[in-house]
Amino acid sequence: MRITVNGGIRSAGKSDLIAVPCYLGKKGAEIDPVWAPHCKKEVAALLGTGDFTGKAETQKVIYAPATPLGAERILLVGLGEASALTPESFRRYGGIVTSLARKTAGKRAVALLPTAGEFPTRAARARAVAEGLGLGAYSFDLYKKTDAAKRSQQNISAILLLLPDEKELAEARRAAAAGLNVAFGVNLCREVGNLPANDLGPVELAERAKREGRAAGLAVRILDERALRREGMGALLGVASGSARPPRLIALEYAPRSGRRAKGAPLVFVGKAVTFDSGGISIKPADGMQDMKFDMCGGAAVLGAMAAIARLKPKRRVVGIISSAENMPSGTALRPGDILRSAAGLTVEVINTDAEGRLVLADALHYAKRYKPELVVDLATLTGACVVALGAMNGGLFAKDAALADRVRKAAAEAGEPFWPMPVDDAYFELIKSEVADIKNSGGRYGGAVTAALFLSKFIDGFPWVHLDIAGTAWTDKESAYTTRGATGCGVRTLVRLAETWA
Ligand code: BES
Ligand code: MN
Ligand code: ZN
Numbered sequence: 001m002r003i004t005v006n007g008g009i010r011s012a013g014k015s016d017l018i019a020v021p022c023y024l025g026k027k028g029a030e031i032d033p034v035w036a037p038h039c040k041k042e043v044a045a046l047l048g049t050g051d052f053t054g055k056a057e058t059q060k061v062i063y064a065p066a067t068p069l070g071a072e073r074i075l076l077v078g079l080g081e082a083s084a085l086t087p088e089s090f091r092r093y094g095g096i097v098t099s100l101a102r103k104t105a106g107k108r109a110v111a112l113l114p115t116a117g118e119f120p121t122r123a124a125r126a127r128a129v130a131e132g133l134g135l136g137a138y139s140f141d142l143y144k145k146t147d148a149a150k151r152s153q154q155n156i157s158a159i160l161l162l163l164p165d166e167k168e169l170a171e172a173r174r175a176a177a178a179g180l181n182v183a184f185g186v187n188l189c190r191e192v193g194n195l196p197a198n199d200l201g202p203v204e205l206a207e208r209a210k211r212e213g214r215a216a217g218l219a220v221r222i223l224d225e226r227a228l229r230r231e232g233m234g235a236l237l238g239v240a241s242g243s244a245r246p247p248r249l250i251a252l253e254y255a256p257r258s259g260r261r262a263k264g265a266p267l268v269f270v271g272k273a274v275t276f277d278s279g280g281i282s283i284k285p286a287d288g289m290q291d292m293k294f295d296m297c298g299g300a301a302v303l304g305a306m307a308a309i310a311r312l313k314p315k316r317r318v319v320g321i322i323s324s325a326e327n328m329p330s331g332t333a334l335r336p337g338d339i340l341r342s343a344a345g346l347t348v349e350v351i352n353t354d355a356e357g358r359l360v361l362a363d364a365l366h367y368a369k370r371y372k373p374e375l376v377v378d379l380a381t382l383t384g385a386c387v388v389a390l391g392a393m394n395g396g397l398f399a400k401d402a403a404l405a406d407r408v409r410k411a412a413a414e415a416g417e418p419f420w421p422m423p424v425d426d427a428y429f430e431l432i433k434s435e436v437a438d439i440k441n442s443g444g445r446y447g448g449a450v451t452a453a454l455f456l457s458k459f460i461d462g463f464p465w466v467h468l469d470i471a472g473t474a475w476t477d478k479e480s481a482y483t484t485r486g487a488t489g490c491g492v493r494t495l496v497r498l499a500e501t502w503a
Contacts, residue, residue, distance in 0.1 A: 007166035016106020018071035021114035029054035056080030085117030094132020095482025123175035130176035134183020135482035185308025186489035193487025197276035202324035216310035240325035242333025265374035266317035272380035273299025273324035280353030297474035298379035301491030323364035385448025396469035398453035415493035
């Protein structure tokens with residue numbers, strides 16, 4: 001699908017569908033005032049019925065072959081109250097446009113830029129809408145070569161994002177391209193996240209990361225089993241020991257054009273990529289186990305973010321580290337009671353082999369240190385306890401430094417990804433103190449998300465660190481404006497925002 005940006009209603013041309021932004025007004029739906037004069041007649045009857053209110057994330061299609069807008073269909077999209085618009089309202093608008101356009105028989109769609117609300121620039125609007133257009137275009141149909149799936153790929157091949165006139169057109173074009181780069185990264189994360197574990201193990205993930213990384217211009221480093229042994233990564237190797245598939249540690253490095261001389265220490269993003277989490281010997285119940293193919297979404301988010309960052313070219317150096325293993329039960333598997341030696345030198349008593357995420361992250365967080373990071377952010381589908389605490393509406397954000405937590409939370413919110421602050425408090429340490437090793441990998445049910453974060457904190461050696469638990473937000477059963485069932489791509493936009501704005 002191609003997305004172009006133009007200015008002025010005359011350049012709309014003929015299309016199969018034209019999307020019109022509408023707002024929730026005091027007396028029913030209000031068409032965006034800039035665009036209203038062009039479509040009043042066609043939609044008057046609908047507005048008269050009161051069937052469409054302009055409430056956020058609502059939509060109505062009108063078939064209007066005679067419209068002066070030159071489209072067969074008019075898609076009215078509600079953005080909510082004009083005074084309460086945020087970039088997220090614009091993303092959702094874009095998402096609704098492409099996800100609906102994909103389902104129509106046409107080839108060409110036009111999305112009119114929403115003009116209401118307070119936004120610093122037209123470019124900011126264009127970026128948010130383009131991001132949504134890109135996100136709404138995604139569907140996971142690699143394994144469904146049915147007629148319907150084929151058709152959905154053949155539909156709408158071009159979308160025109162239309163500005164009221166040619167003012168700031170060049171800036172808006174650049175901003176829309178940036179928004180599409182972000183969507184590319186999110187969609188890559190979703191695609192890799194959705195792949196079933198039989199087709200995506202650690203080796204395949206590393207191959208994919210190499211391919212995507214090289215295509216984007218990143219330096220890619222892959223540590224195989226021998227290299228992991230050389231690094232002493234007993235925690236990651238321990239998790240992988242039950243699987244026939246060997247583990248991998250993947251490093252993706254981005255440097256701005258000025259290269260080595262680039263000022264400032266890098267941001268380092270670390271992701272958990274357990275390509276399937278059966279629980280290991282502490283095996284999970286069968287019910288819902290299929291969802292554990294998504295246990296690599298933290299790593300997938302790091303991959304997606306790095307692919308986007310390489311295209312957006314921020315000034316800051318950024319490194320992505322993906323720690324990947326498959327957690328399986330077998331005769332060679334990790335057992336409860338085993339003691340592992342991590343790369344950091346700390347020994348870990350394994351209480352529960354299902355608490356494997358913190359083990360694969362421990363060695364990756366230690367590896368992050370060699371980059372002398374300015375900030376490390378890790379992402380992981382780490383605990384069921386975080387899902388119990390926060391549901392699917394917020395990820396958990398853990399940091400020892402409250403000011404740092406605020407900063408990252410703000411960046412995430414701006415990117416449209418809500419996180420809620422949680423403690424990383426040494427008072428919980430008694431729960432993961434071991435009699436026989438330096439630390440144990442499970443503190444039981446109570447405070448499960450916090451003890452997991454506290455475990456990670458023991459592998460942080462002197463650099464600022466934030467942990468994001470995305471167990472509840474990395475996948476979804478619900479369809480909404482720009483999300484489909486499966487992997488959501490959660491985390492990508494937060495990481496990209498951090499890379500772009502970290503001063
Ligand atoms: N990958 C899971 C966490 C998870 C659970 C994510 C449910 C999404 C939905 C993680 O590896 C795990 O199994 N954690 C255990 C830890 C426990 C054994 C201390 C958990 O949360 O139950
Ligand atoms: Mn587990
Ligand atoms: Zn897991």
